[in-house]
Amino acid sequence: MTRFTKGHGTENDFVLVPDLDGTLELTAAQVQRLADRHAGLGGDGVIRVVPTRLASEAAVRGQAGQAAWFMDYRNADGSLAEMCGNGTRVFAAYLVREGLVSGDRFEIATRAGRKTVRTTAEGFAVDLGPWRLVDEPAARRDGFDIMVRPRHGKPVPALSLDLGNPHAVVMLPDGIDLAALDLTEPPQTQPVQPGGVNVEFVRPVGPGRIEMRVHERGVGETRSCGTGAAAAALATRFWSGVEDESPWLVDVPGGRLRVTPLPGGRVELAGPAELVADGEFHQ
Template sequence: MTDNGLRFTKGHGTENDFVLVPDLDGALDLSAEQVRLLADRRSGVGGDGVIRVVPTDLADEAFVRSQGGRARWFMDYRNADGSAAEMCGNGTRVFAAYLRREGLESADEFEIATRAGVKTIRFEGHLIAVNLGDWKVADPDAALAGGYDALVKVAHHDPMPGLSLDLGNPHTVVALPDTADLAGLDLTRAPEVKPLPPQGTNVEFVRPLGPGHIAMRVHERGVGETRSCGTGAAAAALATRWWAGETEDNTVWRVDVPGGTLRVRALPGQQVELAGPAVLVADGVAHLG
């Protein structure tokens, strides 16, 4: 931040949009209120989240600084409400596109630091792929017993069963019954999830479209409904695969979201990869008052 304002870049991944703020010397103390102002779509720049671009060695958290031996840059991701989040799948791709454009990374493959650990980025033509790392079903005993471990309520619908997954951040995936219309769901308010994880949860609503192909809408904690969610797309594909039975024939999934299309690939060792586009659309200076 200077007297002349705060430099930023606006970008999106399948219309999940972010305000990126460079902090190359680690001197910026970005407050929750400043994040809310930047993310505000009427009085600020507007975005689903804010990403501070900072050297890993200069990160605030000791855990993140410990990743500095592998990753030069830390994606300090904040939700639109100002709260810090573990990471963001679409955000990692936009972050990587920014690093490459600015000459901060030049290789086709490199690693970045997040609050959910180091993530490997790979440029693949017009797509950017990221290994999101380990994932797991949050309560496998309950899930195996009934196929679900949570109940999710949205307006005008009875509670629906959901499966909780941990991808470094929390997700609850709902396979919609035939009586529910994906496009018609009212996601203007946060779905009610019982039991609610201590840190809250993103909620994905899924409609199978064919073999290896699903459509999804998502309500993100601290944000609301977004046009896309990268880790949410991965969670939706993994949950659908888990329900169908995990085989070598269903490792790659197409996930259609309101903002575009993503590819999810189940990797060996209980890991998952997300691939999709990333676009940097504008640069500017924000004056936060």
């Protein structure tokens, strides 16, 4: 029997499993079962809530001095992931509800390093940390560095960004309908990304505002992706030629997120987080 909490951030949903004494060993098969939308609880991912000092990875345990709690994030297919932008807010909401953190600003540990969380009127804002263009010389020379081909579509240029996890952002050319894209299978990339990549398809809506759909590695199309929204906004900002710190609004199928570039090459993601159910899962 496993205790759980179900939550979502702009309908990017997760199963949170508390492991306050660090004794629970989640297997890939268990994660798949929990995330299964027919035989389990259903979710885009599973988050184990564990004290940072009890994490199995040394690099994570090294964050324990500043971040008491580790967001042990797994994709729905059971694979480990560095972090999840929307997941950080849902994780934060759980920590606050359970009284595991105090104050309106605190740190959490992830495989992509410590993340600073602050409470906001809309939910939570998370400093996702440093980001970078994967091949900046090619990006500044050509505007892209990778080709992406969605199912039943033609290859289109994309921009690779690293936000602690990998992304490829496509600005859809005129004549391609964002809503009509078939994202039931992973888009193909050239060069091939051996570890997989999150692919965001973007359409401008107005000044400082874009629409986005995303195919997440290890999951499939999701209603939202936090780091993907940040990558999409940063890529659009790059293509605009005005690389200032103005915030961007990103509309996803599950709602709206705010992305704000920060000094020092960092970026903040803000949006809602909701905890919707608690219970016990019999495996």
